[in-house]
Amino acid sequence: xxxxFNIELIISKLKEKRKIFVSExxxxxxxxxxxxxxxxxxxxxxxxCPTFDFSMHIDILVIIDNRWIPIELKYKTKGCKxxxxxxxxxxxxxxxxxVNCYLYLKDIQRIEKIRDNVSEFREGYTIFITNELSYTKxxxxxECVYKQFSLEDGIVKNGILDWSENAxxxxxxxxxxxxxxxxxxxxxWNYYSKIDDTNTGTFVYLVNKVNK
Numbered sequence: 001x002x003x004x005f006n007i008e009l010i011i012s013k014l015k016e017k018r019k020i021f022v023s024e025x026x027x028x029x030x031x032x033x034x035x036x037x038x039x040x041x042x043x044x045x046x047x048x049c050p051t052f053d054f055s056m057h058i059d060i061l062v063i064i065d066n067r068w069i070p071i072e073l074k075y076k077t078k079g080c081k082x083x084x085x086x087x088x089x090x091x092x093x094x095x096x097x098x099v100n101c102y103l104y105l106k107d108i109q110r111i112e113k114i115r116d117n118v119s120e121f122r123e124g125y126t127i128f129i130t131n132e133l134s135y136t137k138x139x140x141x142x143e144c145v146y147k148q149f150s151l152e153d154g155i156v157k158n159g160i161l162d163w164s165e166n167a168x169x170x171x172x173x174x175x176x177x178x179x180x181x182x183x184x185x186x187x188x189w190n191y192y193s194k195i196d197d198t199n200t201g202t203f204v205y206l207v208n209k210v211n212k
Contacts (some may be wrong), residue, residue: 002118098146
C-alpha cells in the first residue's frame with residue numbers, strides 16, 4: 001500500500017517547531033527534517049539534480065515507495081529584527097515583489113516539467129512563506145508590470161503569463177521568459193505565525209499542489 005503524503009501535516013508540525021526562519025536555507029532544512037521524522041522510510045534529498053535537466057536543483061525531493069514528491073520553497077521577507085525564545089532573527093528585506101511572484105510561479109512550472117519528464121512522479125508542492133502581507137493583495141496600480149504574476153489571495157493562475165509591455169529590461173533581467181502553467185492553481189493564503197503586532201510580525205503561507 002502506497003503511503004499517503006500529507007503536506008498540511010508537515011506544515012502543522014513546522015508551525016509547532018518554528019515560527020520564523022533565518023533564511024530560505026533554514027526553512028528548507030527544518031522542513032526536510034520534519035518530513036524525515038514523519039516519514040522515516042522516505043528518502044529525503046536537498047538540491048537534487050534530475051538527470052533530464054542538469055541545470056535544475058529541486059529544493060527538497062522526497063521519495064516514498066520509489067515515487068517522487070518534489071517540493072520547491074520560497075521565503076521572502078520584509079526587513080526586520082525579531083526575538084523569539086531569546087533568539088534574535090535579523091531578516092533581510094528581499095523587496096522585488098514583482099520578480100518574487102514570477103519566481104514562485106516558475107517553481108510551479110518547474111514541478112510540472114518534472115511531472116512531464118519523470119515517470120516516478122507522484123505529486124509535487126510549492127510553498128511560499130512571507131511576512132510581507134502585500135503579496136496577498138491586488139497590485140496597487142491597475143496597470144502594474146507584473147499584474148499577470150500577482151499572487152493575490154483567491155486568484156487563479158493558468159496558461160501563459162507574461163510581463164506587461166511596459167516592463168523594463170532591468171525588471172525582467174533573468175526572468176524574461178513567460179510562465180506557462182498547464183494546470184489551474186488557486187492562490188490561497190493561510191496564517192502561519194504571529195511574532196508581534198507590528199507590520200512585519202505576522203507570517204502567512206501559500207501552498208500549491210501539482211498533481212500527476
